[in-house]
Amino acid sequence: MCDSKKIKITVLGSGTSSGVPTIGCDCPVCTSDDSHDKRLRSSILVESATTRVLIDTSPDFRQQMLRHNIKSLDAVLFTHSHFDHIGGFDDIRAINYHTHRPLPIYLNEVTLENLKRTFYYSFEQPEQLGGDVPMVEINIINDRSFRIGDIDITPIKLLHGKMHVLGYRINDFAYCVDTNNIPDESYAKLKNLEVLIIDALRYTTHPTHFSVAEALSEIEKIKPQQSYLTHIAHQIMHSDLDKKLPGNTNISFDGLQIQV
Ligand SMILES: [Zn+2]
Ligand SMILES: [Zn+2]
Ligand SMILES: [Zn+2]
Structure with a gap:
C-alpha cells in the first residue's frame, strides 16, 4: 500500500x-x-503495510482464506463465542503450518471459556500422536487498547442481547457486529469515524441484533463519514435495500474492500 498509515x-x-x-x-x-x-458467515480482514489481523474465525474460515489466497495471519481477534464467529477455529492449523508458531488470539474471558468448551481438544494434552490441533497463544483483552504489529486496536464493549461482546476500533474504522445495544460509555470510542461496519440483521426487530432501522438510527447518532451494514439475513435483498439507504450508508457484501 502506498500510504503506510x-x-x-x-x-x-x-x-x-x-x-x-x-x-x-x-x-x-x-x-x-x-x-x-x-453471504458467507461474518468475518473481516484488516491489513496494514506489514500486519494482517482477522476478526473472527467463521465456519466459512477455510473457504474465506482460500478465496482471498491468505496463507498467514498475525493474529485473530474474537468478538464473541457464538458458533458463526468461532466455527472455523480448527482450521487455524493451516495457518500454523505456514507460520510454524502458535497464532496469537485476542478475546475476552467469557469468549475464551466458551471456546475451550467448544474446541476442548485444542486446550488439552493430545490423546494420541497424529492428529494436529490448532496452536494458539492466548491474549485476554481488558479495557485497554493494544497493538499487533503496527496496528493499534481499541476494544469496544457492546451488548448482544444479554451477552457482553466486543467491537473493535482500528484507526478511524470500527467494526460492531452482533450487537443490539451500544452502552453509553462506548460512544466515546466511536467518535470521528471514517468508516463504521455495523450489525443490521433484517427489517424486523430481533432480541440480539440491530434491525436495519435501528442500525440507521445508531449511524445517525455516531455520524461516521461512511457506514456499511453487515450480518445480513435472507430477508434482505441487496439490490432492494442498498438504493434506499442514505447516501453515506451501504450494505456490505463478501469481497468488499475499504481503505481507511
Ligand atoms: Zn452472535
Ligand atoms: Zn453472528
Ligand atoms: Zn431464503
Whole structure:
C-alpha cells in the first residue's frame, strides 16, 4: 500500500449465522443470481503495510482464506463465542503450518471459556500422536487498547442481547457486529469515524441484533463519514435495500474492500 498509515479492510463474510443462501430455502434472496446476495458467515480482514489481523474465525474460515489466497495471519481477534464467529477455529492449523508458531488470539474471558468448551481438544494434552490441533497463544483483552504489529486496536464493549461482546476500533474504522445495544460509555470510542461496519440483521426487530432501522438510527447518532451494514439475513435483498439507504450508508457484501 502506498500510504503506510492506511489500513485495508476486506469483508470476508457479511451473512448471518446460517449464511445466505440458507440450506433448503427457495426465497427470492436465497435463489438470487446477484453475487451480493451470496453471504458467507461474518468475518473481516484488516491489513496494514506489514500486519494482517482477522476478526473472527467463521465456519466459512477455510473457504474465506482460500478465496482471498491468505496463507498467514498475525493474529485473530474474537468478538464473541457464538458458533458463526468461532466455527472455523480448527482450521487455524493451516495457518500454523505456514507460520510454524502458535497464532496469537485476542478475546475476552467469557469468549475464551466458551471456546475451550467448544474446541476442548485444542486446550488439552493430545490423546494420541497424529492428529494436529490448532496452536494458539492466548491474549485476554481488558479495557485497554493494544497493538499487533503496527496496528493499534481499541476494544469496544457492546451488548448482544444479554451477552457482553466486543467491537473493535482500528484507526478511524470500527467494526460492531452482533450487537443490539451500544452502552453509553462506548460512544466515546466511536467518535470521528471514517468508516463504521455495523450489525443490521433484517427489517424486523430481533432480541440480539440491530434491525436495519435501528442500525440507521445508531449511524445517525455516531455520524461516521461512511457506514456499511453487515450480518445480513435472507430477508434482505441487496439490490432492494442498498438504493434506499442514505447516501453515506451501504450494505456490505463478501469481497468488499475499504481503505481507511
Ligand atoms: Zn453472528
Ligand atoms: Zn431464503
Ligand atoms: Zn452472535
